[in-house]
Amino acid sequence: MLYLKKKDYNALLSYCRQRQPQEACGLLAGRNEHGNCYVEMVYFLTNIENSQERFSMEPREQFAAVKDMRAHGLHLVGNFHSHPLSAAAPSAADKRLAVDRGFRYLIFSLLEKEPELKVFLLEEQEMREEMYVVAAK
Numbered sequence: 001m002l003y004l005k006k007k008d009y010n011a012l013l014s015y016c017r018q019r020q021p022q023e024a025c026g027l028l029a030g031r032n033e034h035g036n037c038y039v040e041m042v043y044f045l046t047n048i049e050n051s052q053e054r055f056s057m058e059p060r061e062q063f064a065a066v067k068d069m070r071a072h073g074l075h076l077v078g079n080f081h082s083h084p085l086s087a088a089a090p091s092a093a094d095k096r097l098a099v100d101r102g103f104r105y106l107i108f109s110l111l112e113k114e115p116e117l118k119v120f121l122l123e124e125q126e127m128r129e130e131m132y133v134v135a136a137k
């Protein structure tokens with residue numbers, strides 16, 4: 001189970017909408033405890049691909065984000081990106097790029113009127129959809 005704060009969910013959604021029709025991306029910092037993932041901070045990064053179908057995060061921003069999370073006593077627990085034009089399912093490229101076992105991959109689809117967030121956890125060779133909770137705190 002992944003736990004996401006309501007304010008972070010809202011910030012993610014508004015960032016993904018703002019970046020439309022490009023894919024938005026960023027990193028998630030938090031804690032992993034007993035198989036659960038608690039997202040404590042979200043970092044919004046530049047997609048240097050400037051693409052509607054791909055993303056890659058700006059390297060210096062990634063480095064700065066990881067440094068900042070460490071300063072806050074947090075770990076890199078996952079990343080997010082948006083799918084402005086497709087469903088909230090990993091693309092072939094997403095699967096190819098998913099190499100960190102135990103890492104959470106959040107995909108925010110803006111395809112439908114109602115946005116849809118899905119969380120995937122990389123286990124062995126497979127990305128498995130994981131349940132999540134958006135909590136007030």
Ligand SMILES: [Zn+2]
Nearest residue numbers: 083090091094
């Ligand atoms: Zn994708």
